[in-house]
Amino acid sequence: MGTTPDTVWHKRLIFATSNPHKLYEVRSISPPGLEIVGLKEIGFLGELPETRDTVEGNSLQKASHLWQLYGFPCFAEDTGLFVDALPGEPGVYSARYAGKNATYQENINKLLSKLAGVENRRAHFKTVITYYDRGEYVQFTGVTEGEITISPRGSSGFGYDPVFVPAGSSKTYAEMTLEEKNAFSHRKKSFDAFANFLFQNLV
């Protein structure tokens, strides 16, 4: 009897996120057999700590915190947008750039106003996924270079998607379908490396 990868490989992993956009994106690219479960689905309604000053540190902090609470194999991801003309910004503060409970729009407004009149619009997104199990972890990084637009364009996606044009495209992430975004996406690059690791190590 023939078998296919999805019949021989089934893994259920907790994704340490409450962000529905991230969950949706990661599910859209996860291979058959890998079941991704979000925090809400396991009844975790709190907030994971995110107090480090690098995306690597925050990603590890979220994953290790969750593992200590539940003891399940899990992964976390942390993402930052890094703008060349504003060294390090918004970076690890991408979610709260314009203040603690800032909306995506407020963060975009702050970024565009800081870049008003600035010619160098180069920026990159960086995602770091941390897989954590039994006190050990591995990290996977995805980077996408691009540019910040003069004004927002498009309505898909989330966060800074309306102002980020990845290199090789003329559209912002927010003007793309999810499939198009995935062809460039920082998140997909890190997730592909992670899925490959899982496949190599857990099959």
Ligand code: IMP
């Ligand atoms: P965190 O990884 O949850 O700390 O995310 C930081 C912030 O970066 C989010 O709140 C978004 O504003 C932004 N962000 C993360 N991923 C993306 C993306 O794929 N597109 C646009 N913005 C993003």
